[in-house]
Each structure stands twice: as C-alpha cells, then as structure tokens.
Amino acid sequence: MLVTALALLPLLCVPDPDRNLIELARNAVIAEVLGKPTTRVERRSTVRPVFVTIERNGQVLGCRGSLEPRTASLEEEVVSAARGAAAHDPRYRPIAKSDLPGFLVTVTVVEGTHPISSVEGLEPGDGLVLKAGNRTGVVLPWEGKDPSIRLQWAYRKAGVATGSPAQLFRMVASRSRG
Numbered sequence: 812m813l814v815t816a817l818a819l820l821p822l823l824c825v826p827d828p829d830r831n832l833i834e835l836a837r838n839a840v841i842a843e844v845l846g847k848p849t850t851r852v853e854r855r856s857t858v859r860p861v862f863v864t865i866e867r868n869g870q871v872l873g874c875r876g877s878l879e880p881r882t883a884s885l886e887e888e889v890v891s892a893a894r895g896a897a898a899h900d901p902r903y904r905p906i907a908k909s910d911l912p913g914f915l916v917t918v919t920v921v922e923g924t925h926p927i928s929s930v931e932g933l934e935p936g937d938g939l940v941l942k943a944g945n946r947t948g949v950v951l952p953w954e955g956k957d958p959s960i961r962l963q964w965a966y967r968k969a970g971v972a973t974g975s976p977a978q979l980f981r982m983v984a985s986r987s988r989g
Contacts (some may be wrong), residue, residue, distance in 0.1 A: 829918075829987035832889050836863050836916040837989070839893035844906050849890050856885035860921035862951055863892040865906065867914045873900040878921060878940065878949065889918055917988040919951050924980040930958035938982025941965035943975050952984050 835852070842849045862876025875895030882888050893916065898905040906914075924940050933939060939950040939961050948969030950961045966973045 829985075830989070832886070832918045832920070833916060833987055833989035835886055835889045836893040836918050837914075839890040840865060840897045840906065840914065840916060841911060843894040843897040844908060844911060849894065852884065852886040852890060855883070858883060858888060859885050861885065861888040861892050862919040862921070862949070863889060863896045864917040864919070864951070865893075865896045865914055866917070867910055871903070872906050872910060872914070873897055873903045874951075875900055876919070876949075878924070878947070885920065915988060917986060920985045920987075922983045922985065924982050927979045927981050930962045930979065933958040933961065933981060938984055939965050940980040940982050941969050941977050942980070943969055943971045943977040946971050949982070952982065952986055 839849050841847075858880040860876065860878050860880050862874060864874040865872045873896035876888075876892045880888055882891055896916075919938070921938075927933070930939065935956045936952050938952045938954075939958075941948040941962070943966075946969040948965035948967065948971075950965050950968065955961045955964065962979075963973055965979075966975070966977070969977070971977070
C-alpha cells in the first residue's frame with residue numbers, strides 16, 4: 812500500500828495550469844493595487860488572447876483583455892490583463908486596498924473565434940464577438956444566458972446602435988475562476 816501511495820506522489824505534485832493562471836492574475840492585481848512590481852513570470856506557454864475579470868461580492872470591479880495577444884507568452888498576457896483590470900478599466904474606478912479581501916478573478920483564455928450568421932443556438936458557455944467597422948463588442952462566456960440579450964450587450968459594448976450592420980463571431984474559450 813505504501814508503494815502505491817509513493818508512486819502516486821509525483822501525480823499529486825503536478826501543477827494545475829488553471830491554478831497557476833489564477834495565482835498569476837491574483838498576484839498581479841495585488842501588485843497593481845499596492846504599487847509594487849509584478850513577480851517575474853517564469854513559465855512560458857504559447858501566447859493566446861486573454862481576458863481577466865475581477866469581482867468582489869458578485870459585483871464586477873474591472874475587466875481587461877484583448878482578442879489579439881500583445882505579449883510573448885500566455886502568462887505575460889494574464890499579468891498584463893490583470894493589472895489593466897485592477898487599475899485601467901475606464902468603466903470602473905481603480906481597485907482600492909479595501910477591495911482586496913475576498914476578491915475573485917476569472918481568467919478567460921480565448922481559443923478561437925468562428926463566424927456565425929445569428930446568435931440563435933449560442934450556448935451560455937460561448938462568448939460573442941461583434942465587429943461593426945472598427946468597433947468591437949465582446950461578451951465573455953457565461954456573461955448572461957439569453958442570446959438576444961447578449962447580442963444587445965455586444966452592440967452596447969461596441970458603442971454602435973442595436974441592429975447596425977455587424978459581423979458576429981462565436982468565441983470558444985476556457986475559463987478559470989478563483
């Protein structure tokens with residue numbers, strides 16, 4: 812029995828990639844709020860677009876990210892988006908020290924976007940991207956359930972009138988929260 816338990820020990824020590832991204836995001840938020848540098852990122856995963864959302868008591872405090880990567884690794888994208896969500900989301904005030912107890916981060920890693928002709932059939936776990944000219948509205952996965960309401964939100968986020976000509980895309984993404 813002891814041999815079996817010892818054989819499993821290496822499996823228990825394998826780092827969980829989602830946990831690592833959550834930890835990176837949380838540490839970046841705290842560093843931004845406290846005015847400290849972010850710890851150097853050691854691991855280098857293939858770069859992907861990322862969004863980081865910060866919440867406390869069910870209320871969004873900030874969300875930043877991009878549909879195009881801006882750094883050299885996934886980890887750097889997470890740190891950049893987290894710092895941006897903490898202090899540079901124009902829709903919200905910068906996060907204060909008093910907001911730190913009990914805050915949660917959600918890291919959404921964009922796997923891809925696929926053109927769609929309508930929002931019918933859009934599942935809650937799908938994101939929605941609306942492009943109208945040079946304006947873009949992004950509704951992240953699990954941000955609402957009703958596809959027609961999500962479409963209205965996408966128009967509003969893009970800053971264009973509802974019903975204006977636009978291209979629609981289903982966003983496929985993984986989401987981690989902690």
